[in-house]
Amino acid sequence: MGRVSIEQVSLEFRTRRTGTIVALDSLSFEVPDKQFAVIVGPSGCGKSSLLTLVAGLNETTSGYCKVDGRTVSGPGADRGMVFQSYSLFPWLTVRKNVEFGPSLRNLSARERIERARHYVDAVGLGDFEDAYPVQLSGGMQQRVALARVLANDPEVLLMDEPFGALDNQTRTHMQGLLLGIWEREQKTVLFVTHDIDEALFLGDVVYVMSARPGRIIDTIDVGLARPRRYDIVTSDSFVDYKRRIMARLHSEVEKTMNVMPL
Amino acid sequence: MAAGLLSRLFTPKRPIAKNIEIGIGVTVAMSLFVAWCLLTYTGLVSASFLPAPDAVGAAFVEKLSDGSLLRHTRISLYEIYTGFFLSSLIAVPLGIFMGSFRIVAATIEPIVNFMRYLPVTALIPLLILWIGIGFEEKVAVIFLGVFFQQIVLIADVSAQVHEDLFKASYTLGATRRQVVTRVLVPATMPGVMDTLRITMGWAWTFLVVAELVASSSGLGYMILQAMRGLHPATIFVGILVIGFLGLVTDLAFKYAKALLLPWTTVR
Numbered sequence: 001m002g003r004v005s006i007e008q009v010s011l012e013f014r015t016r017r018t019g020t021i022v023a024l025d026s027l028s029f030e031v032p033d034k035q036f037a038v039i040v041g042p043s044g045c046g047k048s049s050l051l052t053l054v055a056g057l058n059e060t061t062s063g064y065c066k067v068d069g070r071t072v073s074g075p076g077a078d079r080g081m082v083f084q085s086y087s088l089f090p091w092l093t094v095r096k097n098v099e100f101g102p103s104l105r106n107l108s109a110r111e112r113i114e115r116a117r118h119y120v121d122a123v124g125l126g127d128f129e130d131a132y133p134v135q136l137s138g139g140m141q142q143r144v145a146l147a148r149v150l151a152n153d154p155e156v157l158l159m160d161e162p163f164g165a166l167d168n169q170t171r172t173h174m175q176g177l178l179l180g181i182w183e184r185e186q187k188t189v190l191f192v193t194h195d196i197d198e199a200l201f202l203g204d205v206v207y208v209m210s211a212r213p214g215r216i217i218d219t220i221d222v223g224l225a226r227p228r229r230y231d232i233v234t235s236d237s238f239v240d241y242k243r244r245i246m247a248r249l250h251s252e253v254e255k256t257m258n259v260m261p262l
Numbered sequence: 263m264a265a266g267l268l269s270r271l272f273t274p275k276r277p278i279a280k281n282i283e284i285g286i287g288v289t290v291a292m293s294l295f296v297a298w299c300l301l302t303y304t305g306l307v308s309a310s311f312l313p314a315p316d317a318v319g320a321a322f323v324e325k326l327s328d329g330s331l332l333r334h335t336r337i338s339l340y341e342i343y344t345g346f347f348l349s350s351l352i353a354v355p356l357g358i359f360m361g362s363f364r365i366v367a368a369t370i371e372p373i374v375n376f377m378r379y380l381p382v383t384a385l386i387p388l389l390i391l392w393i394g395i396g397f398e399e400k401v402a403v404i405f406l407g408v409f410f411q412q413i414v415l416i417a418d419v420s421a422q423v424h425e426d427l428f429k430a431s432y433t434l435g436a437t438r439r440q441v442v443t444r445v446l447v448p449a450t451m452p453g454v455m456d457t458l459r460i461t462m463g464w465a466w467t468f469l470v471v472a473e474l475v476a477s478s479s480g481l482g483y484m485i486l487q488a489m490r491g492l493h494p495a496t497i498f499v500g501i502l503v504i505g506f507l508g509l510v511t512d513l514a515f516k517y518a519k520a521l522l523l524p525w526t527t528v529r
């Protein structure tokens with residue numbers, strides 16, 4: 001199970017330099033079990049902050065994040081996170097990185113190794129098991145990060161612009177890979193991006209956030225059939241959805257960028 | 263062609279062929295040696311000022327055969343490794359904690375920063391008063407000279423560990439203790455190795471200073487005695503031996519890093 005509820009969540013940052021910054025302003029929405037939910041929004045609107053709250057790496061100023069009705073009070077292996085930067089452990093080989101989560105718990109060595117091997121293979125890095133992260137390209141590193149999270153078998157996958165730094169082809173490939181795995185594993189996913197194509201290609205539902213302070217200003221139920229192929233981006237309904245999100249985002253991005261009128 | 267080679271050799275960070283690298287090193291060393299020969303054998307510089315290579319060689323053989331060179335070297339090595347080991351033993355864990363735990367930093371940072379700017383050489387007279395001029399005093403000088411620098415450098419290494427690594431391990435289910443033992447400590451190891459390597463060089467300096475000030479044995483003492491007896495060749499033997507030991511130690515650190523932390527050297 002992995003139902004995520006965001007209930008009236010607000011988040012403020014107090015710093016001496018900038019005063020109080022309201023990053024999230026009583027945000028509410030619910031992601032049912034096994035849904036692929038995508039969040040898009042202008043830069044700085046609080047997308048990363050929201051994922052951090054669900055992960056339990058930070059505390060809400062008010063409101064609750066809940067997983068299956070239980071209030072999040074700290075980080076846990078039930079909520080795995082993939083970061084925008086490749087946060088692999090540079091001192092561990094690919095296989096050891098993927099084994100990291102399982103090795104923290106009392107799994108038998110055999111089970112641990114099998115799990116790791118399975119997911120290293122699933123992301124297509126079987127030949128690189130014994131390589132160190134520095135020896136991998138950015139796309140490969142992010143595949144390892146994905147395998148590392150999956151090997152831990154979380155109920156909820158939190159993904160913060162995981163493919164943001166990748167080139168176009170690699171990103172498309174990674175999206176296909178992720179969808180394939182998600183269709184098999186059936187996990188709840190909270191995926192942050194500012195790429196609209198990516199949002200629509202992956203998501204069951206797309207939440208559009210406002211400029212800071214972040215609120216949900218639109219919810220799009222993506223009625224595109226699954227399994228999705230990459231050429232779906234040219235279909236009429238895809239383009240319609242895209243137009244709608246672009247219009248919503250455009251006015252929000254304007255707001256954030258308008259600090260210096262020309 | 264030549265221009266191509268030159269521009270390749272002077273491109274920042276660009277690796278150059280191993281044999282070119284070794285060739286350059288050997289050439290530099292040989293040139294220095296040739297310059298030394300030229301200066302001395304032509305009589306350009308007087309022998310009491312700069313002894314010729316053969317005089318240094320003779321002094322080396324003499325000190326080796328009467329056993330004094332080995333004795334002084336062994337004593338110096340023993341002093342330096344004891345002081346350095348004791349210092350590292352405490353500074354490494356303490357530095358790692360100081361860099362990552364505000365509470366530890368708040369506790370020891372004021373003392374550390376006070377002591378850090380105190381040249382250890384200024385403490386030597388006091389140490390002599392307190393513990394004499396023997397082995398313990400040398401160890402104390404090295405310890406005090408190296409310890410506070412090590413702590414600060416290692417704390418910095420620890421503070422630089424990327425927070426994303428902690429976040430990632432928390433979301434993989436790590437406890438705080440596991441984050442320390444399985445993420446913080448391994449993540450600091452390359453920086454710790456570099457710090458040890460650098461501070462080892464300083465330890466040699468402090469040791470020799472301490473031995474020059476007051477001692478009855480060690481390479482610094484041997485050098486001082488040679489000065490008093492007007493034996494510049496023996497002074498050179500002492501200097502060359504210290505340089506050689508430094509070089510060997512440095513190489514040992516380099517190989518240890520490649521061996522223990524293979525991920526820092528693979529490409």
Ligand SMILES: Nc1ncnc2c1ncn2[C@@H]1O[C@H](COP(=O)(O)OP(=O)(O)OP(=O)(O)O)[C@@H](O)[C@H]1O
Nearest residue numbers: 013015021023042043044045046047048049050212
């Ligand atoms: N640690 C912090 N201290 C102070 N302010 C912060 C902190 N973290 C985030 N903020 C502020 O909160 C707001 C939201 O930040 P967040 O990183 O969540 O944005 P984002 O939507 O992920 O942006 P991007 O798309 O650029 O990644 C920003 O305005 C930022 O300045």
Ligand SMILES: [Mg+2]
Nearest residue numbers: 047048049160
């Ligand atoms: Mg972000």
